[in-house]
Amino acid sequence: MTTPPTPGDISAVGLEGWFPLDLTRTPEQVHAAILAEYPAGDEVTAATAEGLVGMVRSLQAQTGEGEATGIVNLAAWVLLDDPATLSPVAVATLRGLVEESGDPMQVVAGMTAGAELYDEPPLVALGTASGPATLTRIRTVEVVRGGREVHEQSLVLWPRPQHGYVVTLSAYVQDLVLSDRVGAAMRQLATGITGL
């Protein structure tokens, strides 16, 4: 019996540079929350807010199909280039995935199956407010419009084999220079997440 954590129990403390996207609210409420913090005074801010709300809608739809996909999206945060403006750099999503194994290596192997790896994902133990976790990054070679790009998924894993799932916090970037910064921010975010 898989019993992922309840989104309402999850919170993040000590956020620096992250803006929360509350997946327990309706997209309209999330939109209002974004605009309350970042009034859409210009086209870019308005369009960015719309884009983030679209992402919330899509994450919620994916959760709705959870039984078929084995994925439950629990929470999301957006990393801002400048906390004073709505300037997204990356979005971190907290998910519950059906997974019997408690071995992080096996989880990572499952996620990278069939992908061309740029280098071996390093596994680093990380102490968090929700207990021990594993921090890693997966760099894959992607062929985009005929060209070769290296993308990176920054990933934190909380295995919960006794409940039949693993919780992941992941953010995806398409630029390795940016990934350095996102990786550091992910570590800080993961450390403060409670309720898993």
Add this chain to the structure above:
Amino acid sequence: MILDRAARAHQSEDAGPASTYAAAVERSPVLLPATGAGLSIARGRSTSLSVEDAAVVLRQDGREQVLARPGAVTRVAHDAPDRPGLDPDRSSRLLLRSGDRAVAVVHLDHFTAPAVLLSGDRSLQRSVSGADALAAALDLAVEQADRTDREVLGQAGREVQVRGRLRRTGSRWSYAVLLLGAVLTFLTLPLLGEGPVLGVLAAATGLAVTAWPALAWWRRRRRFLELDEEGPDTDEGGPGATLLSPAPPYDDLFPHTRLLVGPRAVVLHHRGRQTRLAGADLGGVDRLVHDGSSATFLDARRRALLAIDPAFWCPDPTRPERLADACRRAGIGVGRDPVVSSGLVAEPTADPGVIDDDPRFLMPPGERGNGTAVLSTLVAFVVALSVVVGLVGVLGTLPPVTGEPLAVVALVGSGLVLVAALVLLSLVLGVRRRTNRWARPVTAPPTPSRRSS
């Protein structure tokens, strides 16, 4: 399999806002200097850094050098301050490492279009400049410079520095030597009273010391003006390149301004400065979009690279056929798409009344050939002083011409000093006058070709 799907879900959704940072893949692994002014024009058009058959090749000033053989580069890192600046001597650097050794330190701001540099987006800079493509051609990706990279950068020698512009021109010694010449020439004046030969010797020494920096300065100024008159090198644009002159009356106002539209490069040359974009063959410029009043070169991802004013280049800016034809020949698409405001300012512009101010202020001192007002005034002053000394020497030795050998030597010597100083002065003042004429402010007049809006 569920996890595999999850990973894909992560990719497609998490990539949302970050997708603006997408790395370019269409770009060829060729970096071309994006801007160059004055003496750097020659450096800019002769320079390219590319990956060819997995080797890193630098072409510069007529020389070709393999910086790294295939497989030698193990890491590519970008060391950049958060916000780009405009000081060319403080460029962000792209480090190509082979183990713990730097094989190339590329001053990446020199290879980045000003519009992209001003956007402050370093990721965009790597993509548009070709840095990402360069790394990809080496089977690598650009990473953030870490502590080891910075140590390697700190130890990197002059021979691995790849610049698209001259660092500085002329020697800092020229100021010191010029001042020394001035002091020596001043000392000559009292010595003239001590005896004709001593005075002439001192005057000749002062002039000789002054002549070196003065001639070097004159040569640099002359080269600077020549480079502006030459304009872009058509060969640089590749086969099918078109060299456009401004439309009347701007062709008279700016006789050396040109726009080279070629498949390999697009080069805007205006008042001693050049802006260079990689052409369609290199995956750079892809389209020119215009709306009758403005035109912007975009890349394949519709990123604005350079704005131009169609009214400056075409008699009827609402039908920019000259521009369109040149673009089509260069493999650049032309569209009357509604131009999304790129925020870029076109220069040169046909706006009536806009004063194109002294262009020297837009160039670093090195690029304008040390053409600072202080130096040119100092050169003219010191050389003029030599003229005075030569004149005093001649006049001072004339009255008692008695046929004494020493007096004759003094007279001839003074005469030679005078002639040499006059020649030098005419060279210096001549090039100074040409420079001032070149740098004159220009006011564009209202013309019928100008759009009614």
